[in-house]
Amino acid sequence: MSSQSAPASRGFVHRRRRGAELALLLLSLAVGIGAYLAVGLGVDGTVPVDLLTYGAWLALLVIACHVVIRLVAPYADPVLLPVVSSLNGLGLAVIHRIDLANEAKGSGFGPFAGTQLTWMTLGAGLFVAVLLLLRDHRRLQSLTYTAGLAAIVLLLMPLVPGLGRTINGSRIWIGVGPFSFQPGEVAKVLLVVAFAGYLVVHRDALALAGRRFLFVDLPRGRDLGPIVAMWLISLGILVFQRDLGSSLLFFGLFLVMLYIATERPGWLVVGGALFVGGAYAGWLALSHVQARVAAWLDPFGSDVDAYQLVQGLYGMAWGGLVGRGLGQGRPDITPLSWSDFIVTAIGEELGLTGVMAVILLYGILVERALRTALICRDNFGKLMAAGLGVVVALQVFVVIGGVTRLIPLTGLTTPFLSQGGSSLIANWVIVALLVRISDQARRPPPQLLSSDDDDADATQVVRMR
Amino acid sequence: MSELTLVLIRFAYLAILWILVLSCISVIRSDMFGARVPREAGRSDRRSDRRSERRSDKRKQAKGGRPKRGAPTAVAIVEGAQAGETVSLEQAPLLIGRGHDAAIRLDDDYVSTRHARIGVSGDQWYVEDLGSTNGTYVGSSRITQPTALQLGTRVRIGKTVLELRK
Numbered sequence: 151m152s153s154q155s156a157p158a159s160r161g162f163v164h165r166r167r168r169g170a171e172l173a174l175l176l177l178s179l180a181v182g183i184g185a186y187l188a189v190g191l192g193v194d195g196t197v198p199v200d201l202l203t204y205g206a207w208l209a210l211l212v213i214a215c216h217v218v219i220r221l222v223a224p225y226a227d228p229v230l231l232p233v234v235s236s237l238n239g240l241g242l243a244v245i246h247r248i249d250l251a252n253e254a255k256g257s258g259f260g261p262f263a264g265t266q267l268t269w270m271t272l273g274a275g276l277f278v279a280v281l282l283l284l285r286d287h288r289r290l291q292s293l294t295y296t297a298g299l300a301a302i303v304l305l306l307m308p309l310v311p312g313l314g315r316t317i318n319g320s321r322i323w324i325g326v327g328p329f330s331f332q333p334g335e336v337a338k339v340l341l342v343v344a345f346a347g348y349l350v351v352h353r354d355a356l357a358l359a360g361r362r363f364l365f366v367d368l369p370r371g372r373d374l375g376p377i378v379a380m381w382l383i384s385l386g387i388l389v390f391q392r393d394l395g396s397s398l399l400f401f402g403l404f405l406v407m408l409y410i411a412t413e414r415p416g417w418l419v420v421g422g423a424l425f426v427g428g429a430y431a432g433w434l435a436l437s438h439v440q441a442r443v444a445a446w447l448d449p450f451g452s453d454v455d456a457y458q459l460v461q462g463l464y465g466m467a468w469g470g471l472v473g474r475g476l477g478q479g480r481p482d483i484t485p486l487s488w489s490d491f492i493v494t495a496i497g498e499e500l501g502l503t504g505v506m507a508v509i510l511l512y513g514i515l516v517e518r519a520l521r522t523a524l525i526c527r528d529n530f531g532k533l534m535a536a537g538l539g540v541v542v543a544l545q546v547f548v549v550i551g552g553v554t555r556l557i558p559l560t561g562l563t564t565p566f567l568s569q570g571g572s573s574l575i576a577n578w579v580i581v582a583l584l585v586r587i588s589d590q591a592r593r594p595p596p597q598l599l600s601s602d603d604d605d606a607d608a609t610q611v612v613r614m615r
Numbered sequence: 616m617s618e619l620t621l622v623l624i625r626f627a628y629l630a631i632l633w634i635l636v637l638s639c640i641s642v643i644r645s646d647m648f649g650a651r652v653p654r655e656a657g658r659s660d661r662r663s664d665r666r667s668e669r670r671s672d673k674r675k676q677a678k679g680g681r682p683k684r685g686a687p688t689a690v691a692i693v694e695g696a697q698a699g700e701t702v703s704l705e706q707a708p709l710l711i712g713r714g715h716d717a718a719i720r721l722d723d724d725y726v727s728t729r730h731a732r733i734g735v736s737g738d739q740w741y742v743e744d745l746g747s748t749n750g751t752y753v754g755s756s757r758i759t760q761p762t763a764l765q766l767g768t769r770v771r772i773g774k775t776v777l778e779l780r781k
Contacts, residue, residue, distance in 0.1 A: 232635070233639060472629060473629075475622070500632070
């Protein structure tokens with residue numbers, strides 16, 4: 151990882167761009183509220199009666215976030231919040247649309263949109279709270295091991311008898327009374343903090359010690375410890391919680407962060423080999439992995455149970471290039487189209503054009519995270535921003551790749567779109583952290599004489615306030 | 616709701632979605648260029664860009680119009696493998712180190728990638744160590760904080776000695 155912050159040191163000053171953010175936010179509200187309006191017109195042929203209250207609530211949430219950014223993070227990246235608010239608004243409208251279809255059919259599922267809006271409100275509240283309480287992301291570095299421990303405890307919680315719940319074959323939920331929660335979603339944020347804090351201290355040992363073997367720089371045996379431990383944890387999740395998606399996410403996240411921290415492709419070779427070995431072993435040993443691979447290779451085969459995947463594919467094919475129009479398709483035929491398969495619902499009603507726009511929005515989000523990592527002045531912030539971007543990127547890749555049959559389907563939520571409270575609030579926290587880091591990164595560099603911030607780059611001192 | 620209206624709504628919505636995507640990209644594009652202001656003006660972040668631009672123009676004129684007598688204009692390497700080289704101070708602050716992005720690049724095993732920095736505050740020049748492994752010495756003492764430089768003060772970095780020249 152290069153410790154240079156290229157543009158910041160050359161008399162290049164980022165503008166604040168808060169006005170641009172506001173303009174983009176208004177456009178993103180048009181996307182969210184417009185989708186709700188189009189759903190109402192498409193399904194019932196009338197303007198929804200609660201359009202004004204719904205729109206006002208959405209606008210209130212988004213504008214409140216914007217005002218808080220203006221107050222406490224004035225240099226933050228202007229594109230992050232609009233992208234998130236448009237994805238979330240679109241997701242809400244599509245979930246509402248599937249609710250209407252489920253209601254008409256009397257399938258007994260849902261409605262989900264109301265609770266999703268509550269979770270979004272909570273997510274926006276957490277966004278504001280993170281920005282207000284965390285004024286300097288480097289304070290998180292002192293929580294490296296606390297965060298790691300908390301993440302492992304959260305990951306193990308679903309396995310506790312009486313607390314954990316098995317839904318759809320995966321034991322990744324905990325239930326307290328009527329509420330269920332996926333602790334793995336919160337754990338992924340904590341793991342990014344823990345990995346970043348660990349790697350920023352140990353990256354020299356990981357990068358410099360090692361020997362060359364067959365043109366690949368292999369790391370030293372004792373430095374392999376953490377990566378092997380991480381591999382075992384992800385395999386444990388795979389085996390005991392039957393959750394392919396999360397194990398893939400955590401292992402991939404650790405591998406990419408290790409690569410970013412050390413700049414050594416050897417880690418990718420080692421990690422890739424471990425991944426292939428683990429995946430093959432999982433395929434041999436676990437029947438549900440075999441079923442997923444079989445459905446991926448031949449979903450239309452007669453002896454394969456791939457109803458969901460096939461319905462999703464039919465839906466996207468029916469949508470074609472420009473879609474059926476919101477409210478005009480049949481996205482409710484696909485099971486779980488409001489959560490894992492929401493992309494196929496968007497593909498059916500907005501077509502390839504809409505799905506491409508959604509994927510591009512995710513691309514922009516990830517690009518801004520990586521750009522923040524590039525211009526950030528301290529290594530911890532660099533690693534954390536890159537890690538948070540990678541979490542979103544991997545999650546989008548795994549779930550959209552899964553439903554479009556690029557890779558075997560593994561259950562993960564689509565960030566900001568899918569129904570699911572734990573995922574939504576975790577992703578809002580991720581964006582809040584990105585906003586905080588980008589504010590620090592884009593702020594004009596402090597004066598030479600009082601440049602404690604620049605020292606932190608080289609000496610990695612966490613300044614406590 | 617007629618068929619035509621629904622088709623129009625469908626395309627209008629797709630258009631809004633893409634307008635959002637393209638506006639995001641255009642904001643990113645304009646963001647790449649930033650506000651290009653000299654370092655001194657960069658500090659006046661509370662003021663608008665235009666004002667700081669004007670300020671910096673004035674400053675440049677003042678600098679170019681009558682250069683102060685006795686003000687250093689260059690750093691010279693006086694000892695070490697690269698002895699004899701000089702680097703202009705115009706683009707201060709100058710980064711000294713072994714890295715490829717350093718303004719003064721020293722090919723010396725005892726120099727860190729980002730070793731030290733020479734900068735200016737008002738009329739006073741400073742050298743600042745950036746957490747290097749082997750340290751930066753002014754005279755015979757290793758510096759721990761930004762240290763003022765006069766013309767001819769010897770700054771030792773690794774096997775190299777630098778000084779400010781007129």
